[in-house]
Amino acid sequence: MALKPTIYKIRIALSDLNRDYYDNLALTVAQHPSENLQRMMARILSYSLNASAELAFTKGLSSTEEPDIWARTLDDKIALWIEVGEPAPERIKKATRLAGNVKVYSFNSKSDVWWEQGRSKFAQLDAEFYRFRPEQIEALSQLVERTMDFSITLSGTSAYVSAPSGTVEVEWECLQGER
Numbered sequence: 001m002a003l004k005p006t007i008y009k010i011r012i013a014l015s016d017l018n019r020d021y022y023d024n025l026a027l028t029v030a031q032h033p034s035e036n037l038q039r040m041m042a043r044i045l046s047y048s049l050n051a052s053a054e055l056a057f058t059k060g061l062s063s064t065e066e067p068d069i070w071a072r073t074l075d076d077k078i079a080l081w082i083e084v085g086e087p088a089p090e091r092i093k094k095a096t097r098l099a100g101n102v103k104v105y106s107f108n109s110k111s112d113v114w115w116e117q118g119r120s121k122f123a124q125l126d127a128e129f130y131r132f133r134p135e136q137i138e139a140l141s142q143l144v145e146r147t148m149d150f151s152i153t154l155s156g157t158s159a160y161v162s163a164p165s166g167t168v169e170v171e172w173e174c175l176q177g178e179r
Contacts, residue, residue: 003033042107086114089121102127128177
């Protein structure tokens, strides 16, 4: 019998001071049985960094043909392709052919090695690469509840996340692409 995903309901009061974008998001997030809480929270943070009316979670780990998050145009083209984790250069190359904009957010302690091994191949691709600090993603995952209310303020290269159970600052660095 296949394991079923765990469903989380998340309300986010988002203040993106970098883009002058403010929104109240009501998200339903399915945590794949093989996905840990750190990856799920990195997905939620990546979503918040790129929030727009067109942005949506995909089947993610359940589909090799889709990114974790995407934005599609009215004529069903992929405007934004977002990967969370450490994808292979070939996957990002394919994404750059399919989407107008590609972003990758790495988040775990192995991302330094992944970046150094793939850096020369990634440099040839028109994609943006960002890295969250793993210990801060770990701290963010400690705030997880089945129903969550977050206030997220994005300023510079920091996300200030406040929840009833605590607050966490998550910083990211741009490895390649827009700064």
